[in-house]
Amino acid sequence: MSTPASPAPGVYHSRSRVTRNRAVLAAAGVALVLLGYLIGRLQGGPGDAAAAVPPGAQGSSAAAPGAPGATVPGDAPAPSADDPQATEPSSEPPAPEGGTDAYGTIQAESATNQQGLQYEDTQDEGGGQNVGYVNNGDWLRYDDLNFGTTPATRFAARVASDVGDGVTGQLDIRLDSPTAPPVGGLTVGNMGGWQNWQTQSTVIMPVTGKHTVFLTFASQSGTEFLNLNYFAFSH
Numbered sequence: 001m002s003t004p005a006s007p008a009p010g011v012y013h014s015r016s017r018v019t020r021n022r023a024v025l026a027a028a029g030v031a032l033v034l035l036g037y038l039i040g041r042l043q044g045g046p047g048d049a050a051a052a053v054p055p056g057a058q059g060s061s062a063a064a065p066g067a068p069g070a071t072v073p074g075d076a077p078a079p080s081a082d083d084p085q086a087t088e089p090s091s092e093p094p095a096p097e098g099g100t101d102a103y104g105t106i107q108a109e110s111a112t113n114q115q116g117l118q119y120e121d122t123q124d125e126g127g128g129q130n131v132g133y134v135n136n137g138d139w140l141r142y143d144d145l146n147f148g149t150t151p152a153t154r155f156a157a158r159v160a161s162d163v164g165d166g167v168t169g170q171l172d173i174r175l176d177s178p179t180a181p182p183v184g185g186l187t188v189g190n191m192g193g194w195q196n197w198q199t200q201s202t203v204i205m206p207v208t209g210k211h212t213v214f215l216t217f218a219s220q221s222g223t224e225f226l227n228l229n230y231f232a233f234s235h
Helices: 009-043 046-051
Strands: 113-115 118-121 129-134 139-146 152-161 169-175 184-188 193-207 210-218 226-234
Touching (some): 152 169, 210 226
Antiparallel strands (some): 139 210, 152 193
């Protein structure tokens, strides 16, 4: 029997070289995969995180809706109590336009017409004059008093009197005629002096719009019973 011939030495060298080349290629492929993975992580890290943050939210900590410090898009921050613009709307209606504001102080002597009365210097605060010597049947007229659209419901007058004890008189408020039914009035008596001033007020029927206002005076005593300095209406 014949012995098989041994392969030539060059054959072993070729096979070993091929095996090494395959190992190197496999290792290079794994290295490329790992390198690609690392590059992808680096590229998809901080850049993607920044892109996921809504504009304007960078630099601030995120908070869940409803949590303390959370800002809901579209919600304006609550105004500060120290903010001069953070004032509550006024509950007072705006002053009426045109004519004389019925809600300002109206001096008695500013009447556009009167009957039976005289003016005199007053000793009340603010000085000026007052209407005096008021007697039964006298009246004062004030044109174009504007009450606006929100009704006036009160009347106040600055008055003084030194009539005898038990003597009273009546001040009535009438609209557009001295003989119209009164919308309200004050009953006045002795206040201890003709310059001893007091503010008295009363509820009146609701009044709106623009009117000529008459203050009429009545007394059963037949004597002068009242001095009047000023008056005003209110809501």
